[in-house]
Amino acid sequence: MKDNRRQKISFQASWLKNVGLACFAGLLAAACTSPTDSPPPSTSEVPAQTPAQTSTQPAQTTPVKAAPANVPPAAGQRPASTPKCEISYAKINDPNPPTNIRSSPEVKPNNIVGKVENGRVVFVQSEKNGWLQIEEPIKGWVSKTVTETECSEKTQSITIPANRNSTTISGRFIGTGTHKYTLKANQGQTLTVTSLKGAFPTIYGPDGKRLGGDPNIANSPPWTGKLPATGEYSLVVESNFKGYDYQFSVQLK
Numbered sequence: 001m002k003d004n005r006r007q008k009i010s011f012q013a014s015w016l017k018n019v020g021l022a023c024f025a026g027l028l029a030a031a032c033t034s035p036t037d038s039p040p041p042s043t044s045e046v047p048a049q050t051p052a053q054t055s056t057q058p059a060q061t062t063p064v065k066a067a068p069a070n071v072p073p074a075a076g077q078r079p080a081s082t083p084k085c086e087i088s089y090a091k092i093n094d095p096n097p098p099t100n101i102r103s104s105p106e107v108k109p110n111n112i113v114g115k116v117e118n119g120r121v122v123f124v125q126s127e128k129n130g131w132l133q134i135e136e137p138i139k140g141w142v143s144k145t146v147t148e149t150e151c152s153e154k155t156q157s158i159t160i161p162a163n164r165n166s167t168t169i170s171g172r173f174i175g176t177g178t179h180k181y182t183l184k185a186n187q188g189q190t191l192t193v194t195s196l197k198g199a200f201p202t203i204y205g206p207d208g209k210r211l212g213g214d215p216n217i218a219n220s221p222p223w224t225g226k227l228p229a230t231g232e233y234s235l236v237v238e239s240n241f242k243g244y245d246y247q248f249s250v251q252l253k
Helices: 002-032
Strands: 084-086 089-092 099-102 112-116 121-128 131-134 140-143 147-149 153-157 166-172 177-185 190-197 202-204 210-212 223-226 231-239 245-252
Touching (some): 112 140, 177 245
Antiparallel strands (some): 089 121, 166 245, 177 231, 202 210
């Protein structure tokens, strides 16, 4: 009976010894494992703890907020507008005429395809690195430095200084175009527009209906009217191919 108990105790001691050695070897292997042996973490998750970290606390993951997509502006706010300016025509003004027209937007031998005299208005197809691509009288490229350019199509807001109730607008056309000036005003205010030079602007209300102004009448008298609604009013000036300079004043009371 005693021999059986001794054998049983001896077997248990041997089994515990083997298990202990195996566990110890496992711990050593885990501690010595390089972090680079594990696969890379997903980009959409927080990296998990490496085997070398022995903390018993569960890994804490922090949720990442996604960037909002197309969030509308807050109530009462308007999205910022981008000023509009398109150049469609240019006027040749070279200090050493005539101006060279080149086959490519660069100065190099044997790429001159024609010449153009000062005062000529040319149609602009595109612009590249300070050069204008034109269509007439010869297709090619002209240096922008020897031309006069203005916005053919333009939209600009009118700002009246806080200490005044009027302002003066000046502009210029080279060739055909439309210049639009916008003004925010309240119902019941009185708007007065006076032409100082060039064509008289056409005045439109917030609903797009024409209120007054006739660009075809030379020396047109000032236009005055009480505004029918609160909103954005437009003063539009247009040009034929020849172009011209213009100036008008805007008064708001």
